[in-house]
Amino acid sequence: MAGTGFYIHWLRSSIKYQRSVLSTHRLAKSFTTRKLSSTKNGACYDIVVVGGGIVGMATARELQIRYPNFKLAVLEKERELGVHQSGHNSGVIHAGIYYKPGSLKARLCVEGMHLAYKFLDEKCIPYKKCGKLIVATNELEIGRLMDLYERAKQNNCPDIELIEGKDIKKHEPHCEGVKALWSPHTGIVDWGRVTQEYGKDLKEKGGAIHNSFQVDNFQEETGATSNNDYPIRVTGNENKFVRAKYVLTCGGLHSDRLAQKGGCSKDPRIIPFRGEYLLLSPEKCHLIKGNIYPVPDPRFPFLGVHFTPRMDGSVWLGPNAILAFKREGYRWRDIDFSDLLDALKYPGFQKLAFKYAVFGMGEMIRSAFIGLQLKELRKYIPHISAKDIKRGPSGVRAQAVASDGTLVDDFVFDSGGKGLLSKRVLHCRNAPSPGATSSLSIAKMIADKMTKQMDL
Ligand SMILES: Cc1cc2nc3c(=O)[nH]c(=O)nc-3n(C[C@H](O)[C@H](O)[C@H](O)COP(=O)(O)OP(=O)(O)OC[C@H]3O[C@@H](n4cnc5c(N)ncnc54)[C@H](O)[C@@H]3O)c2cc1C
16 A cells, blocks of 8 residues: 555655656747747847856846847757756755855856845745755764854855754754754756746847857958848857847857867867756655755865755655766766767866865766665654665756966956957856856856947
8 A cells, every 4th residue: 555655655756756857858949949930041130149058048038028129039959948057957046155255156146146046936936935054964064064153144145053963853844954054045946947937038029039049159240241231240150140239148058169169279178067856756856855965075066965845746856967978968878979988088077086086986986876865864754764775867067167276266258269259259157056146147247248248
């Protein structure tokens, strides 16, 4: 009987998940098809934004709000918006706890969180403000937790509390720990859905979206066929092209390649890191109320494996961080030899791999044998066992790496090129995580930058 109950619960939650994916899919498809019909070769736009992820869409929307008379178009290579990083992430609305006080990343995250909640309320997009605990499990971690608390206060993260071990259970009845930070404003949402909504809003404000348009070059047009008012020619697959006055690229996992096509340098290079999640069995999902995170180890660049409740009621555990063998390689078997060689030959990656060799090997072993991740997870929630976890989805992070092997943690913009390309094309080469939470504030920052730099 118990087995049947478990199966029915599992089945129900899978159907619920499929439905939510389908509804996002339909929303995407409805305006994908409408827009495709309006793609006209040689169409002229005041601004062209390349990349329909959350950063490109938020910025396109912001520019269209600021300049309502501009003709603006987004060019996205996929048939839908937000299918890469923006649709494959933890779905957390971050409160800005971790980042270096005074940094752009810290300011944009806190600002972005407030803007995101406002947008979600205005558009009636479902979200849950389920909060987050960062849990210390030993004395060493308490010191790091206190540092995080100071950071959070300096970053103006709202209502952050330091709580004792006994109070952890008030928020997470099944969680163990000796001290914790409680962030009540951390939430969860489907960022892929939010990206679609930015697109819908952009369209309502007059902007255009051209899907299945893979940009492969930027040129300053000269000669008899050129149009002086729209001097930048943006070309794509199947001989498609549009003309633009100004161009912004937000290419995520391909941002370095787009910048290079615009005449910029190769560095920093994007190295794709896959983040794999495990799924908690539906029977055990009630053990997790909100987000539960470890205290990050400053020796490593990632936040550590965490418990993340999802909008559909499931719980994801992860992500880890392992080299992806393809820029958009969501599975071990997704291999693109040119992407892989590109990464392996890059001196920046070689230095990085050397520095984090032990960590990297550990991640790969734990990825192959998921049972090994249990020990870490059970430190926080002891009631889970091997039968409660199975492999889940994954995302691929666009990690910018400098040629000296350092992980680039800040925004990188480039205008390289020559002539008009250097004045009218802006490449966002790195929009660091949490780019989804910060998307609306990043959009404002980029729109300010374009306004000033391009004299819009
Ligand atoms: C595993 C994981 C977990 C994360 N968790 C969180 C989280 O919980 N909360 C949070 O706030 N952030 C999170 N992030 C970070 C966040 O998802 C990203 O910062 C954000 O989605 C980046 O958006 P983007 O638009 O820059 O990139 P993308 O979403 O990758 O968009 C780039 C777009 O450009 C398009 N493109 C590329 N090349 C071309 C071309 N030549 N022509 C046309 N189009 C092109 C791509 O198809 C893509 O749609 C996470 C990221 C990962 C990978």
